[in-house]
Structure formats: structure tokens, C-alpha cells
Amino acid sequence: MMRFFLFSFLCLSMSVSAQSVNWISFSELEAAVKKDPKPVIVDMYTTWCGPCKMMDKNTFNNPKVAAYINKHFHAVKFNAEGNERVAFRGKTFENEQYDPGKRGRNATHPFAGNFAVKGRLAYPTTAYMDSDLNLLTQPVQGYLTPDRIEPILKFFGSGAYKNTEWEVFNASLEQEW
Numbered sequence: 001m002m003r004f005f006l007f008s009f010l011c012l013s014m015s016v017s018a019q020s021v022n023w024i025s026f027s028e029l030e031a032a033v034k035k036d037p038k039p040v041i042v043d044m045y046t047t048w049c050g051p052c053k054m055m056d057k058n059t060f061n062n063p064k065v066a067a068y069i070n071k072h073f074h075a076v077k078f079n080a081e082g083n084e085r086v087a088f089r090g091k092t093f094e095n096e097q098y099d100p101g102k103r104g105r106n107a108t109h110p111f112a113g114n115f116a117v118k119g120r121l122a123y124p125t126t127a128y129m130d131s132d133l134n135l136l137t138q139p140v141q142g143y144l145t146p147d148r149i150e151p152i153l154k155f156f157g158s159g160a161y162k163n164t165e166w167e168v169f170n171a172s173l174e175q176e177w
Contacts, residue, residue: 019066023077026111027087029133032074037131039156041073044115044139046081048104049123051143062146064177065153072157080112080123081105089133115139128156136161146177 024032029040043060045052059065069075078084083098088111097107108121115127117138126149127139136156144152151170155161160169 019063021060021066021069021075023075026076026078029074029076033131039073039131040076040129041069042076042078042127044078044080044112044125046123052124055124055143059144059146059149065146068153080109082109086111117141147175150175150177
């Protein structure tokens with residue numbers, strides 16, 4: 001009986017300590033930054049993308065990463081081939097070419113073009129915006145592990161980008177994750 005109690009307690013403790021990112025949609029973003037002006041992280045993904053699924057599992061579900069994002073950012077998750085209707089900065093974007101019966105790749109949502117790098121989209125793409133909803137840097141394409149995303153999150157989440165060059169910040173950062 002004692003073993004069962006101890007096992008149950010450990011399982012409950014682990015589930016309580018697990019934390020995930022509090023994702024919102026682009027349509028919710030403007031109201032969120034008005035209420036609480038802080039930077040924005042955007043996770044642009046597709047449903048068929050293996051590295052996107054790995055990033056969700058290994059990076060965004062990492063308790064330290066999730067806690068940092070939740071404290072310092074508004075977090076937006078956006079399916080670049082989905083059919084979400086996006087209301088952003090007074091405009092509405094719809095993926096009129098979306099095919100609900102299609103498996104795998106689908107039509108690219110027109111809003112996704114805002115996060116292209118040199119005219120190309122790749123998945124996953126992580127973008128950072130200020131509280132005025134301006135891109136802070138070129139979006140980062142590709143899978144990011146917790147240790148690779150940590151300096152970027154801390155550069156924008158701490159506000160260091162406002163008065164410190166990336167190279168100086170990154171060279172002086174003592175990573176914790």
C-alpha cells in the first residue's frame with residue numbers, strides 16, 4: 001500500500017511540475033499586447049513537419065523553456081498551411097486554397113509569407129516581434145533544441161536587444177538549459 005501511495009505521489013508531482021507554453025492565436029495577439037506589452041514569439045509549423053513535432057515535444061515542452069516563454073512573451077502558434085482566419089492589424093487573411101480533404105502538404109496560408117526568409121518558407125520557423133508587433137530580426141528557420149533557443153529567448157525576453165549587440169550578448173551569456 002505504501003508503494004502504491006509513493007508511486008501515485010511521484011506521478012502526480014511530475015504531472016504538476018510539467019509546464020507547457022500558453023499559446024494564443026494571431027487574432028488574440030493585439031488585445032494581449034495592449035493588456036500586457038511584452039515581446040512575441042511565433043512558432044510557425046505545419047501538421048506534416050517532423051522537425052516541428054520534435055520542437056514541440058523537446059523544446060516547447062521543456063519546463064524551463066515553457067516557463068521562460070510564458071513569463072516573458074506572448075506566444076503564438078501558427079499553422080502555415082492551415083485554414084485559420086487571421087485578423088491582424090486591421091486586415092483579415094484566409095487560406096482560400098486550403099483543401100480540408102488533403103493529407104500531408106496543403107496550400108500555404110497567405111499570412112505565412114510575413115515570416116519568409118529571403119522569399120522562402122521553411123518549417124519550423126520561429127519569429128520574434130516587439131510589443132508593437134514589428135519583427136525584431138529575421139525569423140529563425142529550422143529545429144531549435146532548448147540550448148539553441150535559450151540565448152535567443154533571453155536576448156529578446158530580457159529586452160537586451162534594445163541596447164546590446166547580439167554578438168556581445170551571446171558571448172557573455174552563461175547558459176542554464
